[in-house]
Structures are given as C-alpha cells and as structure tokens.
Amino acid sequence: MSADTANSPAVLDGIDITTKAKVLLEALPYIQRFRGSIFVVKYGGSFMDDPDPEVRTRVATDIVFLASVGIKVVVVHGGGKAISRGMEEAGLKPVFTNGLRVTDEAAIKIVEKTLNGQINLDICELIQQKHGRPLGIPGNNVFLCEKQRSYDNEGNELDLGFVGSIKFVKAKLIKKALTDGYTPIISPVALDDNDQAHNTNADIAAAAVASALRARRLVYLSDVPGLLSNPSDPSSLISTLRVDEVAPLKANGVIGKGMIPKVDSAVHALNNGVHRVHFVDGREPHSILLEIFTDRGIGTEIVNR
Numbered sequence: 001m002s003a004d005t006a007n008s009p010a011v012l013d014g015i016d017i018t019t020k021a022k023v024l025l026e027a028l029p030y031i032q033r034f035r036g037s038i039f040v041v042k043y044g045g046s047f048m049d050d051p052d053p054e055v056r057t058r059v060a061t062d063i064v065f066l067a068s069v070g071i072k073v074v075v076v077h078g079g080g081k082a083i084s085r086g087m088e089e090a091g092l093k094p095v096f097t098n099g100l101r102v103t104d105e106a107a108i109k110i111v112e113k114t115l116n117g118q119i120n121l122d123i124c125e126l127i128q129q130k131h132g133r134p135l136g137i138p139g140n141n142v143f144l145c146e147k148q149r150s151y152d153n154e155g156n157e158l159d160l161g162f163v164g165s166i167k168f169v170k171a172k173l174i175k176k177a178l179t180d181g182y183t184p185i186i187s188p189v190a191l192d193d194n195d196q197a198h199n200t201n202a203d204i205a206a207a208a209v210a211s212a213l214r215a216r217r218l219v220y221l222s223d224v225p226g227l228l229s230n231p232s233d234p235s236s237l238i239s240t241l242r243v244d245e246v247a248p249l250k251a252n253g254v255i256g257k258g259m260i261p262k263v264d265s266a267v268h269a270l271n272n273g274v275h276r277v278h279f280v281d282g283r284e285p286h287s288i289l290l291e292i293f294t295d296r297g298i299g300t301e302i303v304n305r
C-alpha cells in the first residue's frame with residue numbers, strides 16, 4: 001500500500017472492504033457444497049429476446065462462473081419466440097394447443113433451423129466469449145421420443161404433428177461431455193424410432209435432462225421474479241414452495257399459462273431424483289448467482305418436503 005492510500009477509507013470499487021469480503025465469503029460454503037454437483041439450467045425463453053444484449057451476456061457469465069467453481073453445468077435452451085418469428089416470416093401461423101406448438105412438416109424444419117442452427121450457436125458463442133467451454137449438442141443427439149398425445153376438453157385426441165414426448169435421455173453422452181470439462185448446450189429437439197425430428201417443450205426437456213442426470217439443482221430462467229402469488233404483482237414472490245402446495249395453487253388459478261409446464265416439470269423432476277428446483281428472473285443481473293450463492297436467494301425454490 002502506498003503512503004497516500006494508507007489512511008484512505010477502506011473502500012474497494014465503491015464498497016467498503018469488509019462488506020466486499022463478506023459477500024465473497026458468503027459464497028464459500030455453497031461453492032464447497034456444490035463442487036462436482038450437476039446443475040441443469042433452462043436458458044430461455046422470454047428474456048432471450050430482451051433488447052438489451054447485456055442481459056444474455058450476464059446470464060452467460062453466471063453459467064461460466066458456476067462451471068469455473070467446479071459445478072457441472074448443463075444448459076437446455078428454448079427459443080419459442082424466435083421460432084414464431086421464423087414461422088411468420090415463412091408465412092406460417094404459429095398455433096399452440098395445450099401450451100405446445102402445433103408443428104407440421106414445414107414448421108419442424110423451422111424449429112430445427114432456429115434451435116439447432118441459430119440459438120444453440122448464439123449461446124455457445126456467448127459462453128465462449130466469457131472464456132467458458134461450451135459444447136453445442138442438438139437435442140436430436142440425446143433425446144429419444146414418441147409422438148406427444150394431446151386431448152381436448154371432451155377427451156377427443158388432437159394431432160399436434162411433430163411434437164415429441166421424451167422417453168429417453170442419453171445421459172452417458174452428456175456425462176461424458178461434463179467429465180471432459182465441457183458445458184453442454186442442448187436444444188429441445190428429439191428423434192423418434194424412425195429418426196424423425198420432433199419439437200419438444202424446452203421446460204419439459206430441461207426437467208427430463210435433470211431427472212436423467214439426478215441433478216442437484218434445476219434452475220428455470222424466465223421473465224418474472226419467480227413464482228408469484230398474484231401474477232400481476234411482481235412483489236408477491238413466493239420464496240419457498242413445497243410440492244404439496246402446488247396443486248391448490250393450480251386449482252385456484254394462481255399458477256397459470258407459461259408457468260404450468262414449468263411447475264409441472266419441476267414437480268416431475270423433484271419426484272425423479274432432482275434435489276431442488278429454482279425459478280429466477282433471467283433479466284435480473286446475475287440472478288443465478290444470487291439465488292445459488294446467497295443465504296436468502298432472490299427467486300422461488302421448490303422443494304420436496
């Protein structure tokens with residue numbers, strides 16, 4: 001320390017050094033506990049379209065941070081809005097039934113082009129820019145599926161086209177990539193027994209990966225602070241939710257729209273070996289780190305007990 005700084009207030013980057021050290025040290029027990037654990041991050045969907053490119057860069061930085069402290073991170077990404085844009089540009093009308101995109105032959109081509117040929121590469125590039133080691137994996141290489149069955153309110157079967165229900169995840173392949181030091185970045189496309197590509201919901205695909213890997217954490221990034229007890233009031237955050245509290249919240253309509261596949265997938269994952277699921281706001285700076293490495297967290301955690 002030079003003579004003229006010796007008596008200056010103990011401040012570093014505008015924060016007093018004791019606070020700064022405390023913040024760093026608060027992460028220590030978490031880093032020790034999670035080293036070597038598998039985390040699955042659902043990267044998507046709405047925040048990916050935020051006009052501020054910094055939002056995506058910050059998320060990529062958080063993922064690289066997790067990987068750098070020895071956590072084995074797997075990313076499963078969405079891209080629903082980009083697919084809809086691609087369809088509209090091609091003169092096709094996006095249609096959703098029971099939250100799933102009706103995907104005909106023309107649409108599945110756009111789905112593959114958008115997810116495998118565009119979004120997957122963009123995420124890999126962002127992670128690379130932050131000096132991570134991404135490995136882009138088209139879901140076609142890791143997900144086996146059968147045609148998704150869907151019904152209307154009267155029980156009549158609906159044809160969603162090439163929409164898949166994942167029946168197997170090639171976990172060994174993903175684990176090999178992790179052991180080799182990569183961060184796998186996986187798209188939600190699956191192959192059926194005839195190698196026909198099918199579109200799958202990215203939330204469900206993320207839960208399938210987390211279950212197959214018995215992940216310690218599954219983190220859903222979205223464009224809301226977490227699960228809200230009043231969806232139109234961002235301050236009504238539910239910090240912790242038990243699985244047995246989900247059904248009443250669905251019955252009284254608190255959990256609606258896009259949250260339904262997320263919460264259902266979260267419950268499925270928790271019932272299949274995943275220890276804990278988090279919902280965090282992808283737009284909030286460094287929300288993943290704040291949720292995982294601080295005592296209080298900033299989003300919603302869903303637990304089994």
Ligand SMILES: Nc1ncnc2c1ncn2[C@@H]1O[C@H](COP(=O)(O)OP(=O)(O)O)[C@@H](O)[C@H]1O
Nearest residue numbers: 044045046222223227228231254255256258259
């Ligand atoms: N109880 C709730 N808490 C938070 N969000 C909710 C709730 N119920 C419904 N939602 C809606 O779910 C949306 C998130 O789902 P979705 O749009 O599918 O996410 P993404 O595309 O980011 O994966 C929120 O933007 C919100 O409109």
Ligand SMILES: CC(=O)N[C@@H](CCC(=O)OP(=O)(O)O)C(=O)O
Nearest residue numbers: 044045078079080100101200202
């Ligand atoms: C079958 C089905 O609906 N697939 C989704 C796949 C992408 C996705 O889920 O993206 P987000 O997470 O960004 O919503 C779709 O076509 O939109």
